[in-house]
Amino acid sequence: MRPLAQALAVTALTALAASGVQIAAAAPAPVLDDNGAIVAPSSTQVSFAHSPTGFRAGTANEHESRAGVSIVKLYLAEYVFRYGDPADHADATEMIRASNDAIADRLHAKYPQAISTTVEEFGLTDTYVPGYWGNGTTSTHDMVTYLETKKRTDPSSPVLAAMSSAYDTAADGYAQNYGTALLAGVIGTKWGWSDDRSFNASASFGPDFSVGASTYGSAAQLSEHVLGAFTDGGPAAPETGLLLTDCPAASWLADDPVLAVPAQDLLDGLPPEVAAAFCGG
Numbered sequence: 001m002r003p004l005a006q007a008l009a010v011t012a013l014t015a016l017a018a019s020g021v022q023i024a025a026a027a028p029a030p031v032l033d034d035n036g037a038i039v040a041p042s043s044t045q046v047s048f049a050h051s052p053t054g055f056r057a058g059t060a061n062e063h064e065s066r067a068g069v070s071i072v073k074l075y076l077a078e079y080v081f082r083y084g085d086p087a088d089h090a091d092a093t094e095m096i097r098a099s100n101d102a103i104a105d106r107l108h109a110k111y112p113q114a115i116s117t118t119v120e121e122f123g124l125t126d127t128y129v130p131g132y133w134g135n136g137t138t139s140t141h142d143m144v145t146y147l148e149t150k151k152r153t154d155p156s157s158p159v160l161a162a163m164s165s166a167y168d169t170a171a172d173g174y175a176q177n178y179g180t181a182l183l184a185g186v187i188g189t190k191w192g193w194s195d196d197r198s199f200n201a202s203a204s205f206g207p208d209f210s211v212g213a214s215t216y217g218s219a220a221q222l223s224e225h226v227l228g229a230f231t232d233g234g235p236a237a238p239e240t241g242l243l244l245t246d247c248p249a250a251s252w253l254a255d256d257p258v259l260a261v262p263a264q265d266l267l268d269g270l271p272p273e274v275a276a277a278f279c280g281g
Helices: 002-019 069-083 086-098 101-110 114-122 140-153 158-164 219-228 260-269 272-279
Strands: 044-050 055-058 188-193 200-206 209-215
Touching: 044 140, 044 219, 055 140, 069 086, 069 101, 069 114, 069 140, 069 158, 069 188, 069 200, 086 101, 086 158, 101 114, 114 140, 140 158, 140 200, 140 209, 158 188, 158 200, 200 219, 209 219
Parallel strands: none
Antiparallel strands: 044 055, 044 209, 188 200, 200 209
16 A cells, blocks of 8 residues: 555645645635634634644643543453454454443453553553543544544454444434534544443544544534534545556455555546556656
């Protein structure tokens, strides 16, 4: 993926240089104030990263460590997949897809060091889990840092795959269909909510961006605030007509269940001459 990402980065950097805030066509573009912060109500926290260029933006409060709710299950699953018993991998996947608290309780009891290890390895400076996972706190900045690192260093991660195949309804019956998941281009999301539903959060990734958001409010309010904080990245670039299978440099991705679609989207978004050069045409 590295040559393809580098080719896209050239296009994205050109757009950034021209306008200062415009993001590549496939990614949503944050609405920024005069200080370069994402515009959102103070009850809401939002962070965003554009993967090819490294551009990041957030609300002024993006480092505030708020209730981690079920978002911290990502950090727990990270440890289980990398260091845990392979027999626990299926449960870790189910924990993310269904946001299953009972599984999280069992895995955290078995691996009490899991979240703190992830926090240290990924440099999540706003995340704290002093005991029970459900009492942990994190920030949208840390959510995005985690997702961007995973995409860069381990794009075939089972954590990302589980986010990409999350259920419409969580284990407790809560709908998983709000917040950052509603942004165009999203291919994977993890949601979180308080027991009384008064606090909601979500973290999502697309082929060329990651985004996290939380609010002291309902799921509907989070959706409203997230959608108000971004504009579409502009019309999609015309397709080049090249398929992954016809591109020797990227053909190995064609059969990847997680990366095939976003990789094809990236290829489609490249200018024809860049795509041809990348693919050896």
